[in-house]
Structures are given as C-alpha cells and as structure tokens.
Amino acid sequence: MPFDQEVRDALIEQVRRFVTEICVPAEAQVSETDEVPQSIVDEMKNLGLFGIAVPEEYGGLQLDMETECLVALELGQTSPAFRSVAGTNIGIGSQALVLFGTEEQKQRWLPGVASGDLIASFALTEPEAGSDAAGLKTKAIRDGDHYVLNGTKRYITNANKADIFTTMARTNPDEPGARASRPLSSGGTRPASPSVCRKKMGQQGAHICDVIFEDARVPAANMIGKEGEGFKVAMSVLDKGRLHISAVATGVSKRLIREMVNYALERKQFGKPIMEHQLIQAMIADSQAETYAAECMILDAARRRDAGEDVTLLASSTKLFATEASGRVADRAVQVFGGAGYVADYGIERFYRDVRIFRLYEGTSQIQQIIIARELARAAKSGKL
Numbered sequence: 001m002p003f004d005q006e007v008r009d010a011l012i013e014q015v016r017r018f019v020t021e022i023c024v025p026a027e028a029q030v031s032e033t034d035e036v037p038q039s040i041v042d043e044m045k046n047l048g049l050f051g052i053a054v055p056e057e058y059g060g061l062q063l064d065m066e067t068e069c070l071v072a073l074e075l076g077q078t079s080p081a082f083r084s085v086a087g088t089n090i091g092i093g094s095q096a097l098v099l100f101g102t103e104e105q106k107q108r109w110l111p112g113v114a115s116g117d118l119i120a121s122f123a124l125t126e127p128e129a130g131s132d133a134a135g136l137k138t139k140a141i142r143d144g145d146h147y148v149l150n151g152t153k154r155y156i157t158n159a160n161k162a163d164i165f166t167t168m169a170r171t172n173p174d175e176p177g178a179r180a181s182r183p184l185s186s187g188g189t190r191p192a193s194p195s196v197c198r199k200k201m202g203q204q205g206a207h208i209c210d211v212i213f214e215d216a217r218v219p220a221a222n223m224i225g226k227e228g229e230g231f232k233v234a235m236s237v238l239d240k241g242r243l244h245i246s247a248v249a250t251g252v253s254k255r256l257i258r259e260m261v262n263y264a265l266e267r268k269q270f271g272k273p274i275m276e277h278q279l280i281q282a283m284i285a286d287s288q289a290e291t292y293a294a295e296c297m298i299l300d301a302a303r304r305r306d307a308g309e310d311v312t313l314l315a316s317s318t319k320l321f322a323t324e325a326s327g328r329v330a331d332r333a334v335q336v337f338g339g340a341g342y343v344a345d346y347g348i349e350r351f352y353r354d355v356r357i358f359r360l361y362e363g364t365s366q367i368q369q370i371i372i373a374r375e376l377a378r379a380a381k382s383g384k385l
C-alpha cells in the first residue's frame with residue numbers, strides 16, 4: 001500500500017529542514033574534521049532516519065521504496081557524508097535481515113538498527129573480489145554450532161563504528177568448482193580485529209575500512225537465509241541499494257543546479273550576469289534535463305518495486321544513468337563557477353570529489369551495463385522483451 005500522503009509530506013518537510021538548517025551549515029566543518037558531530041547523529045536518530053527501511057513492528061518507519069527515495073533525494077542535497085552515517089542501517093547493512101532474516105534474528109537486531117543504537121555494516125568486497133562478487137575468498141567453516149570466519153574485507157562503509165556485519169563468506173571453499181556454484185552465505189558477525197580505515201578522495205566524515213576476520217566464531221544461528229544462497233541475498237540487497245544511491249546522487253545534482261543558478265545570476269562578466277550567457281545556460285539546462293530524467297527513473301522504478309515487480313533491470317539502468325549524470329552535473333558546476341569552483345570556499349570542488357564514488361560503489365557503472373545487457377538477453381530468450 002502506498003505511504004500515507006500527509007505523513008509522507010510531513011516527513012519530507014522535516015528532512016528538508018534538517019538538511020538546510022543543520023547539515024548545510026556544518027558541511028565545511030565535517031569535511032575538515034572528517035567526523036559528523038554527535039549532535040547531528042542524535043538529530044538523525046530523533047527523525048527516525050536510521051530506521052526508514054525497517055518494518056514498523058521492529059521500531060522502524062517502514063517507508064515504501066518511493067518514499068525512501070524521496071527522503072534520499074532530500075538527504076542528497078548536502079554533503080553525502082551525513083546520509084552515509086545512517087546509510088548502511090537504511091540499506092545494505094540491514095536489508096538482508098529485513099528480507100531474509102528469521103523472526104528471532106529480526107527481533108534481536110532490527111530494533112537497535114532502527115533506533116541507530118546498533119550500526120549495521122555490509123561486508124562483501126575483498127582485496128581480490130569487488131565487481132566479481134562471486135569470487136570472494138573469506139571462509140566460514142562450520143564447527144559445531146558455530147562458523148569460524150577467516151578472511152579480509154575491504155572498503156567497508158561504517159565498519160569502524162559497526163556493531164553487526166552482514167558478511168558474505170564461502171562455506172565450502174574446497175569444493176571443486178565452488179566459484180561457479182556461488183556458495184556464499186551471510187551472517188551477523190563481529191570482526192576479530194579492529195578496522196583499518198582509508199583516506200579517500202571525498203565524502204570526508206563517512207568512513208570506509210578494512211575488516212579482518214581471524215578465527216572469528218559466529219553462532220550458526222546468525223546465518224541469514226539458507227547456507228549457499230548468500231549470492232542471491234547480496235544481489236537482492238544491492239537491487240534496492242542501487243535505487244537509494246541513485247536518489248542520493250540525484251539529490252546532489254539538484255543541490256548543484258541551485259548553486260549554479262544562484263551563482264550565475266550574481267556573477268557578472270562582459271557586463272551582465274553569466275546566467276544571460278548562452279553557453280552557461282546550456283550547461284545548466286543540460287544538468288536540469290538530466291537530473292529530471294534521473295528523478296523520473298528513480299521514482300518509476302521505486303513505484304514498480306513497491307508494486308512487487310522485479311526491478312533488477314530498472315535499478316541498474318537508473319543507477320547507471322543517475323550516477324553518471326551526477327558526475328556530469330558536478331563537472332559543469334565547477335565550470336560554471338570557474339576559479340571559484342576550483343577553490344574550497346564555495347564547496348563546489350568538495351561536491352565534485354564527493355560524487356565520484358557514486359559511479360563505483362554498490363556496483364560500478366560497468367557492472368550496471370553488464371547487468372542491463374544480461375537482463376535484456378534473459379528477457380529476450382524467455383520471450384519477455
């Protein structure tokens with residue numbers, strides 16, 4: 001059932017105020033200190049942002065996908081580092097539990113995830129397995145009523161703060177042809193050693209870290225879904241995550257269009273505001289057209305997912321287009337601002353760096369292209385194209 005319109009409007013308005021009144025003024029400080037202040041994290045908890053994708057019975061807001069995307073479009077209109085604080089609880093860190101967890105697992109973890117008292121992280125990527133998700137090497141070997149985990153996970157968002165990890169691991173690493181059978185499994189686990197965090201190009205205040213499992217013992221009861229079906233769990237989680245990321249990226253594009261227009265109306269060259277120069281108009285107009293197209297794609301795919309359709313093709317199409325578009329918009333924003341876009345004062349160069357990751361995480365643009373082609377070929381072979 002679609003989310004109640006009045007409740008939705010009130011929530012979007014609250015998030016918009018949170019973004020403009022609290023996040024935007026703190027953007028430069030967050031970038032400088034590489035930390036989102038606790039007072040802002042607490043405000044996000046008060047707004048229920050950590051639990052927007054968790055069912056109501058476990059303390060969440062249980063937004064439908066369309067409303068979640070509308071929230072993400074608002075949250076995107078500031079430094080993406082703020083969204084990232086709650087991003088893994090909303091998306092990849094919690095959704096395996098929401099979609100495939102047992103009742104006992106949900107009751108144990110989801111209330112904490114929804115309130116933000118538990119930080120949930122998603123550990124798939126490894127030093128030698130990123131795009132090739134099925135090629136991971138982390139082992140989970142059964143030992144009585146536990147699994148023993150060994151392996152290294154890389155670039156894991158929020159791993160330095162996480163209390164629980166949805167971890168993809170191989171339960172039958174020695175089986176011949178194991179890679180082809182994609183025997184991944186998942187389970188709520190804690191790493192055995194502290195995380196090593198990476199310096200990165202943008203999104204200061206959001207953290208990505210390595211997680212090293214060394215004989216980490218995880219109760220077998222923590223397995224999410226059936227052993228051997230982790231790959232499908234991961235793919236389903238990523239389908240949803242890709243729509244959410246598209247909305248965040250498009251939120252940034254919307255913010256940058258506002259910045260470009262306001263600046264172009266104020267800045268004068270050749271005796272008139274640069275907004276009156278047609279080459280500037282072209283950059284802003286292209287940005288607007290692409291951003292509108294991305295927004296339409298996001299909301300259409302989200303509504304279809306809410307209606308129960310399989311959106312693998314649409315989620316990848318949307319992520320490919322929306323995140324590539326945000327890269328172009330950020331590039332044009334620097335161009336419209338000229339020298340002012342390159343120096344730190346206006347924050348435009350920060351957004352330029354921030355958006356770069358959107359084309360990489362939760363599946364690179366090239367992975368989205370592969371999925372799109374695969375889905376089209378499958379549809380054609382089954383006569384559904």
Ligand code: COS
Nearest residue numbers: 124125130131132133134232235236239312361362363367
């Ligand atoms: N939902 C549910 N099941 C899915 C699925 C989805 N979105 N996508 C694939 N599957 C299923 C397939 O139906 C297939 O099932 P069967 O074995 O029963 O036929 C199985 O999973 C394997 O699918 P496929 O053959 O397409 O697997 P590949 O190894 O070829 O997958 C891609 C390749 C590129 C699609 C996959 O590895 C991928 O998405 N990689 C990117 C991972 C990623 O985003 N990494 C970023 C880090 S995580 S933040």
